[in-house]
Amino acid sequence: MSKKIASARITTSSSELLQALNNSLPFDKVLYREDIEGSRAHAFMLAKQGIISQEDYAQIEEGLVEIYEEIESGDFLLDGDDEDIHMAIEGRLTDKIGDAGKRLHTARSRNDQVALDFRLYVQKNTQKIVQLLLLNIETLLKIAKENTQTLLPGMTHLQHAQPINFAYHMMAYASMFKRDYERFMDAYERNNYSPIGCAALAGTPHPINRQTTAERLGFKAPTLNCLDTVSDRDFALEILFNIATMMMHISRLSEELILWSASEFKFIQLSDKHATGSSIMPQKKNPDIPELLRGKTGRVNGNLVALLTVMKGLPLAYNKDMQEDKEGVFDSVRTALLSLQVLNEMMDEMSVNVENMNNACMIGHLSATDLADYLVKEVGIPFRDAYHITGNVVNLAESKGLDISELSVEDLQRIDDRIGEEVVALLDNRASMNARQSEGGTSTIRTQEQIETLASWLATQQ
Numbered sequence: 065m066s067k068k069i070a071s072a073r074i075t076t077s078s079s080e081l082l083q084a085l086n087n088s089l090p091f092d093k094v095l096y097r098e099d100i101e102g103s104r105a106h107a108f109m110l111a112k113q114g115i116i117s118q119e120d121y122a123q124i125e126e127g128l129v130e131i132y133e134e135i136e137s138g139d140f141l142l143d144g145d146d147e148d149i150h151m152a153i154e155g156r157l158t159d160k161i162g163d164a165g166k167r168l169h170t171a172r173s174r175n176d177q178v179a180l181d182f183r184l185y186v187q188k189n190t191q192k193i194v195q196l197l198l199l200n201i202e203t204l205l206k207i208a209k210e211n212t213q214t215l216l217p218g219m220t221h222l223q224h225a226q227p228i229n230f231a232y233h234m235m236a237y238a239s240m241f242k243r244d245y246e247r248f249m250d251a252y253e254r255n256n257y258s259p260i261g262c263a264a265l266a267g268t269p270h271p272i273n274r275q276t277t278a279e280r281l282g283f284k285a286p287t288l289n290c291l292d293t294v295s296d297r298d299f300a301l302e303i304l305f306n307i308a309t310m311m312m313h314i315s316r317l318s319e320e321l322i323l324w325s326a327s328e329f330k331f332i333q334l335s336d337k338h339a340t341g342s343s344i345m346p347q348k349k350n351p352d353i354p355e356l357l358r359g360k361t362g363r364v365n366g367n368l369v370a371l372l373t374v375m376k377g378l379p380l381a382y383n384k385d386m387q388e389d390k391e392g393v394f395d396s397v398r399t400a401l402l403s404l405q406v407l408n409e410m411m412d413e414m415s416v417n418v419e420n421m422n423n424a425c426m427i428g429h430l431s432a433t434d435l436a437d438y439l440v441k442e443v444g445i446p447f448r449d450a451y452h453i454t455g456n457v458v459n460l461a462e463s464k465g466l467d468i469s470e471l472s473v474e475d476l477q478r479i480d481d482r483i484g485e486e487v488v489a490l491l492d493n494r495a496s497m498n499a500r501q502s503e504g505g506t507s508t509i510r511t512q513e514q515i516e517t518l519a520s521w522l523a524t525q526q
Contacts, residue, residue, distance in 0.1 A: 083145065087145070087147050088147070088148045088149075088387050088390070089143075089144070089148050089149055089152055090143075091391050092148050092149045092390055093142040093149050093152070094149075094185070094390075094394055095149050095182065095185055095390075096135050096142065096149055096153065098181040098184040098185050098188075099149050099150055099153055100128050100131065100132045101281065102177065102181055102260060102281065103124075103128055103153070103177075104124075104125060104128050104129075105260070105277045105280040106171075106172055106260055106277060107124040107125060107128070107168055108125075108277075108280060109261075109272060109273055109276040109277045109280070110167075110168075110171065110272070112273070113271055113272055113273055113276075115170055115270055115271065116164075116167045116170060119164075120164040120167050123161040123164040123165075124157065124161065124164055124165065124168050126161075127157045127160045127161045127164075127165060130160065131153055131156050131157060131160070134156075140156060148174075148178075149181075150177055150178065150181070154168060154169065170270065171261070171263065171270035171272050172261065172263055172268075173262075173264040173265075173294070175262070175263070175265065175294040175381070176259050176260050176261065176262040176263055176293065176294055177260070179260075179262070179293060179294055179296070180258065180259045180260045180281075182299075182300065182389070182390065182393075183259060183299055185393075186299050186300060186303050187252060187256065187299075189397045189401070190249075190251065190252045190303060191252070192401060193248055193310075193397075193400055193404065194245050194248045194249060194252075196401065196404035196405060196408065197241050197244055197245045197248070197310070197404065198525055198526060199404075199408050200241055200404060200407060200408045200411070201238050201241050201242060201245070201518070201522055203408050203411050204237055204241070204411065205234075205238060205515060205518060205522070206412075207230075207234050207411065207414075207416070208231035208232075208234040208235050208238070208511070208515050209231070209515055210231075210416075211229065211230040211231040211234070211418075212231040212232075212511050212512055213229065213508060214229055214230040214231065214416065214418045214421055214422070215227055215228075215229060215230075215421060215422045215493055215494060215497060216230045216233055216331070216425070217424050217425050217427070217428060217430060218233075218430075218506070223428065224424075224425075224428025224429075225428070226430050226431075226433060226497075226500075227425050227430045227493040227494070227496050227497040227506075228497060228506040229508060229511055230416060230418075230421060231512075231515065232506040232511045232514075235511060235514045235515065235518070237313065237316075237317050238518055239518070240313040240316075241313065242518065242521070244306065244309060244310040244313060247306045247309065248303075248306050251302040251303065251306060253284075254302075255298070255299035256282075256283055257278070257283055257287045257288075258274060258278035258281055258285070258287065259287055259293045259294065259296075260274070260277050260281075260286075261274035261277060261286060262287065262290035262293045263290070264381070264382070265290060265294050265295075265380070265381035265382065266290060266291065267290045274286035291380055291381050292380075294381045294382045295378065295380050295381040295382055295383075297371065297386060297389050300371060300389050301368070301371055301372065301375070303393060303396070303397070304364070304368040304371060304392065304393060304396055305368055307364050307396045307397070307399070307400045308361070308364045308365050308367075308396075310400065311357075311360065311361040311364045311399070311403065312361055312365075314357050314358075314361070314403055314404075314407055315357060315358045315361040317354075317407075318353075318358040318407075319354070321334070321351060321354040321410075321414075322351050322355060325351050329420070329424070330417055331416070331417055331421050332415065332416055332417060333415045333417065334349075334351055334353070334354075334410060334413075334414055335410070335413040337409075337413065338406075338410040338413065338414075339352065340352045353406055353407075353410050354410070357403050357406070357407060360399050360403060363395065363396075363399065364395075364396045364399055364400070366392075367392030367393070367396045368392075370392050371388070371389055371392055371393075374386070374388045374389065375389075425493045426467045426469070426470075426493070427467070429461060429467055429468040429469075430469075430493055430496065431468060431469050431490070431492070431493055431495075431496040432454050432457070432458055433454075433496075434490050434491055434496045434499060435450075435453075435454045435457060435476075435483075435487065435490070435491060436450040436451055436453075436454040438483075438490055439453060439454070439480075439482075439483070442484070443482045443483075445482070453479060453480050456479045456480075457471070457475075457476060457479050460475060461475075468491055469491040469492055469493055469496075471488075471491075472488070473485045473487070
C-alpha cells in the first residue's frame with residue numbers, strides 16, 4: 065500500500081481499518097469546489113508575496129482549473145484511497161505539474177485549509193437558504209393578500225378560541241420565516257472572516273498576506289486569532305441551529321396543513337402533485353409532503369446535537385474528532401434546501417376552502433370574549449363577574465344547540481338584564497375579528513398593515 069503524501073513521520077503503511085475510520089473522501093468530496101477555490105486564492109497570494117515564483121503559480125492555476133473541469137465532467141472520479149478531498153486534489157495536481165504542485169501547500173496546513181473550505185461551503189449555502197426563505201415569505205404574502213376576509217377559528221390548546229382571518233394566520237408563519245432569514249444573515253456576517261493563513265495553529269513564518277486571500281475569496285477580513293480559528297466550528301453549529309429552528313417552524317406549519325387537509329377540517333386541499341395515494345385504499349389522498357417535512361425536523365435536530373456533543377470537550381487546537389463536523393452539516397443543508405423548495409411549491413398550489421373555514425367559526429362560541437369585554441366596557445361589571453355571566457350565556461347556547469352568536473337579545477337578557485340590544489351585532493364572528501384593532505391584531509385592517517409592512521421589508525432584501 066502506498067504511503068500518504070502527508071505522512072512524513074509514519075514509516076509503515078496504514079492499517080486498512082485505520083484507513084476505513086480515518087478517510088473522509090467519501091463525504092468531504094462535496095467540498096471540491098471550495099477546496100480548489102481556496103487553493104487558487106492561496107497560490108495567488110504566495111506568488112504576489114514572492115513566496116513562490118510566477119512560473120509555479122501559472123502552472124498551479126492552470127492545473128487547478130483543469131482539475132475542476134475534470135471533476136465536473138467526471139474524468140477525475142473522487143473515489144480513490146486518498147485520505148480526504150484536500151489530498152486527492154493536491155495529489156492530482158502534483159501528478160499533472162510536478163514540483164510546482166508540491167509548493168502549493170507552503171504556508172498552510174490542512175487545519176486552516178479544511179476550516180476555509182468548510183466555512184466557504186457554509187457561507188455559500190447560507191445564501192442559498194436565505195433566498196429560498198424569501199421566496200417562501202413571498203408565497204405566504206400572496207396567500208395572505210387573498211384571504212384577509214376569510215374567517216378562521218383561532219385556536220389555543222387546539223380548541224376553538226377566537227375568530228381570526230386566514231391571512232393573519234399565514235402572516236404568523238411569514239413572521240417566523242423572517243426571523244429565520246435574519247438569523248441566517250446575522251450568522252453570515254459574523255462568520256464572514258477568512259481562516260486561511262493560520263496554518264496548523266500558530267500562524268506561519270512565511271511573509272504571507274492574509275488580507276489578500278480574504279479579499280480574493282469574498283471575506284470581510286482575516287480571522288483574529290489563529291489558535292481559535294483552526295479549532296472553531298461555531299459557524300457550522302450556527303447553520304445547524306438556524307436550520308433546526310427553521311425546520312421547527314416548517315414542521316409547525318406542516319402539522320397544521322395535515323390537520324387542515326383532514327376530512328374533519330377540509331380547510332385546505334393540497335394539489336394532486338403534492339399528495340400520494342394508498343396502496344390498498346383507492347379513496348385516500350395522503351399529505352405525505354408535510355408529513356415528511358415534519359419528520360425531517362428530527363434528523364436536523366440530531367445533527368445539531370451530534371456536533372455540539374463532538375465539540376464540547378475538545379482542547380485547543382485541532383483534533384481529529386472534528387472530522388465528524390461535516391456529514392451532519394451536509395445532510396442538514398441538503399434537507400433544508402429541498403424542504404424549502406417543496407414547501408414553497410406546495411403552498412403556492414394549495415387551495416383554500418373559504419366556506420369550510422367560515423362555517424367552522426360557528427363552532428366553539430368564538431365571540432364569547434366579546435360579550436365579557438362588552439360587560440366590562442359598557443356596563444361597568446368587573447371582569448371576573450363578566451367572565452362568569454358569559455359562561456352562563458355559553459351554557460344556555462349549548463343547551464339550545466346554538467352558537468353564542470346565534471342567540472337573541474331575549475336569550476341574553478334572560479341571563480342578565482343589563483345586556484343591551486347592541487350586543488347582538490358585537491357577537492357576530494366577523495365583527496369580533498374586526499374588533500381586534502390593537503397593533504398586531506387580527507382585524508382585516510391590521511392584517512393588511514402587517515402584509516404591507518412585510519412586503520416593504522421583502523422588497524429591500526431582493
